Amino acid sequence: MQKYTPPQDLLQNRIILVTGAGSGIGQSAARAFASHGATVILLGRTLSKLEETYDLIEEAGHPQPAIIPLNLESPSEQDYYSLGDTLYKEFGRLDGLLHNAAQLALLSRIDDYDLETWNKVVQVNLTAPFILTQACLPLLRKSEDASILFTSDRVGRTGKAYWGAYSASKFAIEGLMQTLADELENSNIRVNSIDPGPVRTAMRALAYPGEDPKLLKTADSLMHAYLYLMGPDSKGKTGQALDAY
Numbered sequence: 001m002q003k004y005t006p007p008q009d010l011l012q013n014r015i016i017l018v019t020g021a022g023s024g025i026g027q028s029a030a031r032a033f034a035s036h037g038a039t040v041i042l043l044g045r046t047l048s049k050l051e052e053t054y055d056l057i058e059e060a061g062h063p064q065p066a067i068i069p070l071n072l073e074s075p076s077e078q079d080y081y082s083l084g085d086t087l088y089k090e091f092g093r094l095d096g097l098l099h100n101a102a103q104l105a106l107l108s109r110i111d112d113y114d115l116e117t118w119n120k121v122v123q124v125n126l127t128a129p130f131i132l133t134q135a136c137l138p139l140l141r142k143s144e145d146a147s148i149l150f151t152s153d154r155v156g157r158t159g160k161a162y163w164g165a166y167s168a169s170k171f172a173i174e175g176l177m178q179t180l181a182d183e184l185e186n187s188n189i190r191v192n193s194i195d196p197g198p199v200r201t202a203m204r205a206l207a208y209p210g211e212d213p214k215l216l217k218t219a220d221s222l223m224h225a226y227l228y229l230m231g232p233d234s235k236g237k238t239g240q241a242l243d244a245y
Helices: 024-035 047-059 077-091 115-140 164-183 202-207 219-230
Strands: 015-019 039-044 066-069 096-099 146-151 189-195 240-243
Touching: 015 024, 015 115, 024 039, 024 047, 024 096, 024 219, 039 047, 039 077, 047 066, 066 077, 077 115, 096 115, 096 219, 115 146, 115 164, 146 164, 146 219, 164 189, 164 240, 189 219
Parallel strands: 015 039, 015 096, 039 066, 096 146, 146 189, 189 240
Antiparallel strands: none
């Protein structure tokens, strides 16, 4: 993927939902998808951040995006299915779903990890992607060529001390990805995960406050990998845990 150069019309006329689209990797992915022709649905917790992403896409002259403010800590099951109904009425299908929203909350020994924080992190990082995928599968099945992509993490593939619920939830995302890929093997939908590695984001700064962010890759520098996995050139690649670096 490192040498992949996406054609300008890679995602022309495609409809792609991106979670965590207000900042970091989610914002970069939304902008990259839009710059290659996609209509992007921006989902996130903070309306002002989503509006910033929206404005950047519009100012660049790309297809008009849509905004869905949603705090993944708190929706009911019905909220997700209502969202699916709204997407069906507005768009009729989905060609891509990027699960990028995640929460770290804190670094702590398992000895000291409190249940409330554990449940909140697992809710955002695992349960929300599960139920959102379930609600969106009928829309993805209406696409001729669809991609589900999970942003993963190296601590979701090799456990590391103090990463607690974040690490456990990312391990579970890898399992969800593999299960979905196997279930959808003979369908029009491919499912993969991608580890972006150390990236200059707010979450990284929270985990490593003493680190110089200038030494890290920017989210924009990873977009060749996200474009490849979201676009038709990755057709047939499914069930894989991939790296963007």
